[in-house]
Amino acid sequence: MTRRDSRGLPLSTIFDRAADRYREGVDLLLSAWPGAAEALDEAIAADPDFALAYAARARLHAFRGEPAKAKARIATAEGVVARRGTERERSHVAILSLAISGNSAQALERALAHADAWPRDVLILSLPLGAFGLFAFSGMADHDQARVDLCERHARHFDADDWWFLTYRGWSHAENGNVAHGRALTQRGFDLRKNNANAAHALSHAMYEGGAHDEAERLIAGWLPGYDRAGILHGHIAWHAALGALERGDPEQALAIYADCIQPSVTAGMPVNVVSDTASFLWRLKAYGHTVPTELWQDAAAYSENYFQKAGFAFADVHMALIAAATGDKTAVEERVRAQMDLIAAGGLAAGPVVPAICRAALSFAEEDYAACARMLEPAAAEVVRIGGSGAQREMIEDMLLLALMRSRETVKARELLDRRLHRRPSSRDTRWHGLLAA
Structure with missing residues (x-):
């Protein structure tokens, strides 16, 4: 009898328990729900020659910011699938290996081709999404x-x-x-x-x-x-709640949510989420005119020292620059920008010049040189999408431009930007700002 995954694709295992625990582990992984690691470990224990279980476990390690463990698991999967695996499984493992090793462009190309051949292989289809x-x-x-x-x-x-x-x-x-x-x-x-x-x-x-x-x-x-707080999206979903509190003008509630769920010492989130959520929340809090306790920036900076020190990951670069600018580390921002420019010259930064432009603008904003910030962000505004993330995450960059325009008395440009935002999505904060400009 052929064992199958949760979408009906055949699996190269002869053990019912291995297939059952794999199905459960992948669904938990795709739900960002606790228990995926344990289920996949049980699948491996039931069949130590089950390549896809090792590959899914590697994917979980990558989520957790554990690259050495991820690479070890995917290497095991590659060895096993070469001995016992179908064409689909070999392709599946190879694509995850490319993604884990940082070969993102190749991984994307291979994932799209794989999806054309096996569209219901959801762990691979999830990679571009x-x-x-x-x-x-x-x-x-x-x-x-x-x-x-x-x-x-x-x-x-x-x-x-x-x-x-x-x-x-x-x-x-x-x-x-x-x-x-x-x-x-x-x-x-x-x-x-x-x-x-x-x-x-x-x-x-x-x-x-x-x-x-x-x-x-x-x-x-x-x-x-x-x-469960062990869930990797717990802190990030709480971040959305904190932004909601800021939106309705309740910084005390926003800070309470941050302290309880988002700050580095309490969250089990992915490093990219922890760095970006802390940086963007604290930036918003201060930019909107509220007090940010100094120790919160210091804690965010201390956490970030363990991650993304090498320039080239555009989304992380922007948030690392925010933290450095907010904590007065001008040298760190300038060094990151120089490294980005070197990568651009060598064709190695896919998002392109918008990344150093945002980093420089963040430093100018922190130094209260709002005119310079606006000059740098205006021509880059249409390219911000290239850094990735969601619209809600990237909105912070547009906020930076808007506030820089307002504070440098570029009233006409600020009003035009606010009008476009209010047309796109109603916002009580934008309505308040629009009222300030009209006064």
């Missing part, structure tokens, strides 16, 4: 559309009640501007599997993009207490 997927971090200016195109190309291969596909298809549409359709799809996915942090996250994003900030806060308040 999401805010931190291979498309988002490719440096492409149209990666939001590329995600939609990928999902629509393969939609016919998925059941109408596939909770995973509904979640990522919905996310892709909402991020690409088709918010109502994206929210409806994501809501269906969430209703089918509530124990799915990716669905709760995607649904809160869709609500945010549609201007339904109060609904997003209520969703998170009702759902987050049932998500």
